[in-house]
Amino acid sequence: MLRKQKREWCCKVSTNLLMQKSFENHVDEALLLDCMRCGFCLSSCPTYLHTDQDEAQSPRGRIALMKAVRDGKVEWDSSIEESFNLCLGCRACEPACPAGVQYGALIEQTREAIQDVKPQKRLEKTVRNVTFNHLFAEKKDLNKAVKLVHFYQKSGLQKVTRTIGFLNLFPPFLKEMEKALPDLPKKVEELAPVQTSNVKVAFFTGCLMDSLFKEINEKTVQLLKLLGAEVIIPKEQQCCGALHAHSGELEKGIHNAKINIEAFDSDEFDYIVNNAGGCGAFLSEYENHLKTNPDFSEKANRFSRKMIDISSLLVKLGLLDYLQSHPKSEAAVVATYQDSCHLRNVNKVFEQPREILKNLPNIQYKEMLKADSCCGSAGIYNLLQPKMASEILNTKMKYVKEVNPAIIVTSNPGCLMQMKVGIHKEGLSNQIRAVHIVEIIYEQIK
């Protein structure tokens, strides 16, 4: 007994020390010291608000914990790990911070530090857990899975899954989202250009958008062509790497970054466009991640500078003027907009999508309360932290219902699916539909 205790004690001490060393290696002390603990971030943090204001679940608390672990001032245990795990990574704390703390970088570094000491590959572990312990544990679930497999094959997802590691996550994800799955892609009608422009746009297609939401990607291309742009889709592009980086696999994320930077490195392109807020933020941060790499710093800077989201690009290409020629309909339906956290908090884009919606002919735009607050999707968060994700979604749906829209518009596939799940959970499928902003624009001007 005594020996066992001693062994446990030794193990604890060594985890503690290893964790401290790992934090020293990965977590930038200067970034930690930027936090002056004023607490201005508190009211912006969804997990703080959904835990009855538990400081350990706030950005300020998490930064204090990072620092305490790094300084060896706190003993590593599951409560500390949970605090880091429960962070959505929505980065709503960043615009709220008067001192300019780079929280997104800090939580990425933290997760990398943890992953280094406890390398159970969280992604794989989750997939295994859900796949073996849930999905295949019951026949009923398996039947659903078979249906899903059928969907995979038809949608071409299977092929993508094999080439892109992250999509291994799909079985459990789709299981949860079964009711929210989009229909099989339909043929997208081409739009004739209404103007000419010399703009050349390279399209970053994204893994989710290019598989599950392929139709949206095709509509994206059509809208760009409508406004006279030439669209090129570089073949060598890969998953953006955001999900890896957010899950402590920053190295893998950077690996993908390098592939993408090469794939898009051409003077020809005026813009590199994306239609997924989550990808866009990470893509625009390639330059930060590679600024000390002499081979890539310049290229990464070029890449990130050209990166633009679809709403901003459409506005730049004159979409609003074009919409002026469509008279406003009397019978407009109410639409509301759910911000993509990363598009808003990292790329600071929130006006353009709203401007577009306000100018669509058959839309009456109505802002919902806390549209800028996370929906709980947060990459694969809804899988890893289903309880918190579901509570956050419930709050979101409360605000949706206050506006009572016919349409919820999103800018990111994760948000889109999450909103679909929310609509289904509330039994509102007959009244409300969730769409990507590209879909609603296409639908309204076609």
Add this chain to the structure above:
Amino acid sequence: MEQHIIQLFKNIVGDKNVKHSNAQLLAYSYDATANFQALPDCVVSPRNTEEVSSIVKICNEYKIPIVPRGSGSNLAAGTVPNYGGVVLLFNHMNKLVDFDKENLTITVQPGMITADICQFVEKENLFYPPDPSSMKISTIGGNISENSGGLRGLKYGVTKDYVKGLTAVLPNGEIIQTGGKLAKDVAGYDLTALLVGSEGTLAIITEIILKLIPLPKTKMTGIAYFNSLEASAKTVSSIIANKIIPVTLEFLDRKTIDAVEQFMKIGLSTEVEAMLIFEQDGEPTSVEKDVQEMTRIAEEHGAIFTRIAEDENEAEKLKTARRVALSALSRLKPTTILEDATVPRSEIAKMVKRIDEIANKYNLTIATFGHAGDGNLHPTCLTDVRDKEEIKRVELAMDEIFEAALLLGGTITGEHGVGEMKAPYLEWKVGEAGLTIMKGIKEAFDPNNIMNPGKIFAKETKKRVVLQSVH
């Protein structure tokens, strides 16, 4: 803390309202004050006054320190549990209790966010004026414990001027009610006034009656740049001497302006020595008259540029510099130490000069901005806690700044409170007899010293720095 005591707390508030994981203890070990940190033994969230009373009784019986905490935004280490014990949260006690339009009062629980109170009453065309910079996240309970000030202090006063009554739990667990919805009340000692600003050292406040006033109809904002400190200071004195009491009258020194411009690029002139921002509210005609008069006075005293905002949007732009002052400064160095030495407003120019001299003497970067109309300055020292040698110099400089403020008839803290940080200086301001009587009051309330121990009163007073004449 022994397990059976934690269990006693759990019996009162339920398991999930007692936090004691490693992460949670660490997360309640600090507030917004740089360089202060200490772990509590547990963190308890009561749901009503009776539960607070039961918790306090246990703490009194076992002599466990108890630290009430709002959002932890205080700047004098007033909510750091430096003797361990219980951190008491008001996350469940954050409701509106009563809104009385006939008596113009609002009754709230201490956990309610200050800005939410303002927003609620303004919808009803009423006004709760105290506006500490942290009001978006600060709790009203915290404001009352610290007697917080804000930008509108010059015309409307500070928190204490709006507290009409309190419900509070004494250290023996008894519940008292002070004041009420009364315009007049002289029944005995004014315990309301005593508890406001007592920093959690006397009792736990559990309900608050606040006074409201009619919401002013309009407001108007102007700015003025000066190329000498004296000119800006004289403008401040002259505005008041001309019997204008603006709602805000804010000051930024050159270092602050430089930092703001570096950070925001809003086209501030970095060639100027000082900037004033003034705002008036009230009836449209008198507001306009006052703002024009203030602009005229500024020009008369040598302002090199003045501007009156044409609308709310422009007013917001003009106020940007003041709003982002602290953030802009904090980005320059890892650690920001913000003080709030306060002098009579007639002494502002001398005080700013003294601060500059002290900064030079100790080779430190100290920028100054603040509420000029209140004489309430925020000398902000930009430093790095890792640089032990520099931190020592910062401490010496702060000693001299306090001393300088006192010599000018001022105080060691205008609105942040004493907390743990300024406890060693309190005697400098209140004197030996003052300190003794304050300690006597503390002992009458809290003989076991369980209420936020180590705050306001230090083990010993700091040695006063050698008196220097003011140049």
